[in-house]
Amino acid sequence: MATTKTLANWAVELKYEGIPRQVVEDAKKTFYNWLGCAIGGSSHEAVSIAIEALDELSGPRKASLYGRTEKFDVSHAALINGISSHVFDFDDTHLKTIIHPAGPVASALLALAESEGLTGKQFLTALVAGIEAECRIGNAVYPDHYDNGWHITGTAGVFGAAIAVGKALGLDELRMTYALGLAGSQPVGLRDQFGTMTKSFHPGRAAQNGHLAARLASKGYTTTLGIFENKRGWTNAISTKRDLTEITEGLGTRWEISLNSFKPFACGIVLHPIIDGCIRLRNEHGLNSDLTKIERIDVVVNPLVLELTGKTRPKDGLEGKFSYTHVCSAALIAGKCGEREFADSLVNGPETVALRQKVFATVDDKMPTDCALVTIVTSNQGTLTKEIIHAVGSADTPLTKQQLEDKFEDQVEPILGLERAKQITGVCDELEQVENLSDLIKITVR
Amino acid sequence: MATTKTLANWAVELKYEGIPRQVVEDAKKTFYNWLGCAIGGSSHEAVSIAIEALDELSGPRKASLYGRTEKFDVSHAALINGISSHVFDFDDTHLKTIIHPAGPVASALLALAESEGLTGKQFLTALVAGIEAECRIGNAVYPDHYDNGWHITGTAGVFGAAIAVGKALGLDELRMTYALGLAGSQPVGLRDQFGTMTKSFHPGRAAQNGHLAARLASKGYTTTLGIFENKRGWTNAISTKRDLTEITEGLGTRWEISLNSFKPFACGIVLHPIIDGCIRLRNEHGLNSDLTKIERIDVVVNPLVLELTGKTRPKDGLEGKFSYTHVCSAALIAGKCGEREFADSLVNGPETVALRQKVFATVDDKMPTDCALVTIVTSNQGTLTKEIIHAVGSADTPLTKQQLEDKFEDQVEPILGLERAKQITGVCDELEQVENLSDLIKITVR
Numbered sequence: 042m043a044t045t046k047t048l049a050n051w052a053v054e055l056k057y058e059g060i061p062r063q064v065v066e067d068a069k070k071t072f073y074n075w076l077g078c079a080i081g082g083s084s085h086e087a088v089s090i091a092i093e094a095l096d097e098l099s100g101p102r103k104a105s106l107y108g109r110t111e112k113f114d115v116s117h118a119a120l121i122n123g124i125s126s127h128v129f130d131f132d133d134t135h136l137k138t139i140i141h142p143a144g145p146v147a148s149a150l151l152a153l154a155e156s157e158g159l160t161g162k163q164f165l166t167a168l169v170a171g172i173e174a175e176c177r178i179g180n181a182v183y184p185d186h187y188d189n190g191w192h193i194t195g196t197a198g199v200f201g202a203a204i205a206v207g208k209a210l211g212l213d214e215l216r217m218t219y220a221l222g223l224a225g226s227q228p229v230g231l232r233d234q235f236g237t238m239t240k241s242f243h244p245g246r247a248a249q250n251g252h253l254a255a256r257l258a259s260k261g262y263t264t265t266l267g268i269f270e271n272k273r274g275w276t277n278a279i280s281t282k283r284d285l286t287e288i289t290e291g292l293g294t295r296w297e298i299s300l301n302s303f304k305p306f307a308c309g310i311v312l313h314p315i316i317d318g319c320i321r322l323r324n325e326h327g328l329n330s331d332l333t334k335i336e337r338i339d340v341v342v343n344p345l346v347l348e349l350t351g352k353t354r355p356k357d358g359l360e361g362k363f364s365y366t367h368v369c370s371a372a373l374i375a376g377k378c379g380e381r382e383f384a385d386s387l388v389n390g391p392e393t394v395a396l397r398q399k400v401f402a403t404v405d406d407k408m409p410t411d412c413a414l415v416t417i418v419t420s421n422q423g424t425l426t427k428e429i430i431h432a433v434g435s436a437d438t439p440l441t442k443q444q445l446e447d448k449f450e451d452q453v454e455p456i457l458g459l460e461r462a463k464q465i466t467g468v469c470d471e472l473e474q475v476e477n478l479s480d481l482i483k484i485t486v487r
Numbered sequence: 488m489a490t491t492k493t494l495a496n497w498a499v500e501l502k503y504e505g506i507p508r509q510v511v512e513d514a515k516k517t518f519y520n521w522l523g524c525a526i527g528g529s530s531h532e533a534v535s536i537a538i539e540a541l542d543e544l545s546g547p548r549k550a551s552l553y554g555r556t557e558k559f560d561v562s563h564a565a566l567i568n569g570i571s572s573h574v575f576d577f578d579d580t581h582l583k584t585i586i587h588p589a590g591p592v593a594s595a596l597l598a599l600a601e602s603e604g605l606t607g608k609q610f611l612t613a614l615v616a617g618i619e620a621e622c623r624i625g626n627a628v629y630p631d632h633y634d635n636g637w638h639i640t641g642t643a644g645v646f647g648a649a650i651a652v653g654k655a656l657g658l659d660e661l662r663m664t665y666a667l668g669l670a671g672s673q674p675v676g677l678r679d680q681f682g683t684m685t686k687s688f689h690p691g692r693a694a695q696n697g698h699l700a701a702r703l704a705s706k707g708y709t710t711t712l713g714i715f716e717n718k719r720g721w722t723n724a725i726s727t728k729r730d731l732t733e734i735t736e737g738l739g740t741r742w743e744i745s746l747n748s749f750k751p752f753a754c755g756i757v758l759h760p761i762i763d764g765c766i767r768l769r770n771e772h773g774l775n776s777d778l779t780k781i782e783r784i785d786v787v788v789n790p791l792v793l794e795l796t797g798k799t800r801p802k803d804g805l806e807g808k809f810s811y812t813h814v815c816s817a818a819l820i821a822g823k824c825g826e827r828e829f830a831d832s833l834v835n836g837p838e839t840v841a842l843r844q845k846v847f848a849t850v851d852d853k854m855p856t857d858c859a860l861v862t863i864v865t866s867n868q869g870t871l872t873k874e875i876i877h878a879v880g881s882a883d884t885p886l887t888k889q890q891l892e893d894k895f896e897d898q899v900e901p902i903l904g905l906e907r908a909k910q911i912t913g914v915c916d917e918l919e920q921v922e923n924l925s926d927l928i929k930i931t932v933r
Binding site: 189190237239 | 533536537539540541543544545546547560561562635636637638641668669671672673674675676677678679680681683684685688689692702703705706707708709710711713714717718719720721723724
């Protein structure tokens with residue numbers, strides 16, 4: 042069977058009962074992590090600008106903006122929530138393709154779930170269908186497509202959103218094929234936007250495009266039936282690598298969503314091993330009880346760390362994300378490295394500055410990027426050393442349930458308070474039991 | 488100066504007074520032809536499906552759908568009018584790139600002009616800025632980009648729409664650069680959609696994407712500043728040909744909009760020479776006074792004609808567009824070949840069928856595609872011959888003012904009546920004098 046038809050058919054036929062228990066749990070983690078990011082990013086300037094620009098275009102305001110007070114129509118809400126979920130670059134990563142899978146799919150689907158009153162099981166089924174499609178389509182074209190300048194989260198993400206929304210709308214196979222066709226005609230995103238607000242626009246617009254694709258398809262708007270395999274279709278236009286077997290092989294037995302990973306720290310992944318090392322030494326030796334006892338911090342790292350994040354005197358939070366000295370200091374003080382550890386005031390605080398001046402790095406070509414050696418000289422406990430083999434959050438050391446919760450609370454507490462954060466965690470833990478997703482949404486807004 | 492900045496600066500600085508008189512006249516023709524197509528296509532099923540699918544998402548209904556009764560928000564109206572203007576493939580063509588320039592630009596701009604009450608001069612200035620940008624960007628990447636599967640009307644069109652809307656919103660140079668950046672992250676359209684409703688979705692969605700780009704940019708949503716010239720930007724991702732000098736060279740002295748062409752007949756351009764020949768013989772010899780006197784019609788054509796349009800017994804209007812026998816028959820009967828000559832009932836009418844059976848084609852490798860030899864044997868006037876050197880509507884034989892008006896009336900009369908068609912023509916003739924475009928819109932709706 043042709044690729045497009047096979048994928049459409051699989052998505053249409055997928056049932057909650059057909060998804061293995063572990064995959065459901067992995068999907069719940071993906072959703073939970075994404076929701077924390079969406080709430081955590083909701084007060085960012087990019088979100089406020091989008092709201093200001095689009096307010097006068099909104100249709101019936103049936104969908105909430107998580108972490109905020111405003112409502113928008115389901116399509117605009119998908120865009121704006123998509124922006125807020127990616128704006129701190131703290132959301133999930135499918136490491137095989139560097140796709141951030143939840144952004145396009147969950148942003149489109151949750152907005153619809155609120156207005157349509159989907160159950161937790163319906164929601165999870167559509168989420169899994171969308172993310173499987175998205176990551177598999179990414180596998181088919183990665184890395185060439187990404188190397189050529191496309192932001193793969195936006196280009197593959199449209200298909201994921203279309204499948205998820207199409208599934209929620211109950212499309213049949215032909216109309217799901219149309220949804221894929223319309224998605225293929227609307228890729229989003231170029232890597233040249235990295236470092237600007239438009240990077241986070243990409244998952245948001247991909248969500249919106251996928252929603253539009255499924256909505257038009259649901260009424261019979263016709264498209265090509267072979268968007269992936271046809272000569273003038275998506276794959277040939279957008280990539281030199283075109284391995285279509287990646288899209289369909291093992292559908293329903295091999296699950297890409299289970300490979301999804303979650304960042305523990307709100308900065309580039311190359312810094313994660315030294316942050317992990319500092320936090321472990323801090324917690325194991327109670328270093329935070331008197332930071333003045335720390336005399337010197339030495340880190341041995343892969344050369345990329347200094348190349349990408351070599352700033353030693355960051356002047357604000359954004360520069361702090363590119364400073365190995367700052368992250369060591371912040372991690373030792375706070376025992377974590379969330380978005381709050383990159384607040385401008387904290388980066389410039391006297392305690393942080395004093396400690397970062399004691400950090401020194403040595404590069405070692407043989408050190409893998411997810412490893413580091415951290416040595417701390419203290420005046421009261423001697424020299425303490427921690428070797429990080431696979432930093433927390435890497436493929437080999439996924440975040441524990443507790444670490445995911447800590448990350449979630451750390452993002453949500455400043456926006457909605459700790460009690461509400463815990464309440465949302467409770468609902469997400471039992472997401473498959475939720476009878477109406479709009480009940481969850483009610484506690485995600487201010 | 489960098490390409491993106493140069494283009495943005497030119498668009499921001501462009502004033503009505505700086506546009507040569509002839510270019511203004513060419514822009515008016517482009518707009519008038521497009522408006523006729525938008526009204527003419529308004530009752531197509533693709534338009535009705537889009538309306539049904541999107542009705543519940545509409546924001547404040549400030550913009551009309553031409554030829555119809557409904558209103559939508561300015562963004563959705565841009566999409567739907569864009570679909571209706573392209574659905575019969577009867578709109579304008581920039582022959583150097585095969586871009587249909589008006590679709591994305593005018594659809595986005597006229598919707599905004601209605602809600603903002605732009606003057607005719609403001610409208611024409613923004614239209615010219617948008618179409619120049621769009622066609623020049625197309626020149627930079629054509630033909631490789633098109634050959635690789637992209638529907639260039641949708642990909643280059645987004646920039647045109649962004650520039651036009653940005654101009655109407657009064658963006659400064661930096662924000663116009665953002666508008667181009669956001670446009671670049673949202674290309675639309677693959678050639679694999681040709682023959683489906685999604686082909687006409689492309690100019691509509693390009694209009695909407697350009698509108699969104701300009702609107703977000705107007706509030707300061709940041710993007711890359713070098714979408715065309717940067718390594719990870721639009722041009723490298725989307726094309727192997729990348730001649731950026733096409734975008735900026737001769738801006739304000741060489742005008743692409745003056746190269747725009749208009750189809751006289753509602754079918755593929757390879758059929759135009761034989762239609763032209765049949766109409767000329769009909770009119771010069773009064774053949775329509777008694778069609779039974781026609782014994783045989785012979786056409787000598789380029790081989791492409793039989794390859795692309797070789798159906799001899801079309802069973803409906805869509806097949807009629809791919810039938811050299813039908814178009815000769817219809818042209819001899821009606822003296823024209825507009826959308827109405829492809830109605831299913833007409834294609835199957837006994838008079839049309841009887842005449843098409845007398846049509847015979849011979850191919851000649853040396854016959855250029857815009858030429859044909861038509862010979863009609865009659866029982867009362869002997870053998871009549873017409874050699875068409877450059878068919879009407881080709882670059883060398885543009886439509887006269889009268890032919891454009893005939894085409895317009897032919898499309899608009901069935902929807903709004905002949906009187907209204909003539910009234911709109913009168914306003915469009917003096918478009919630069921219009922004080923508020925919403926006055927024009929009022930007479931374009933039912």
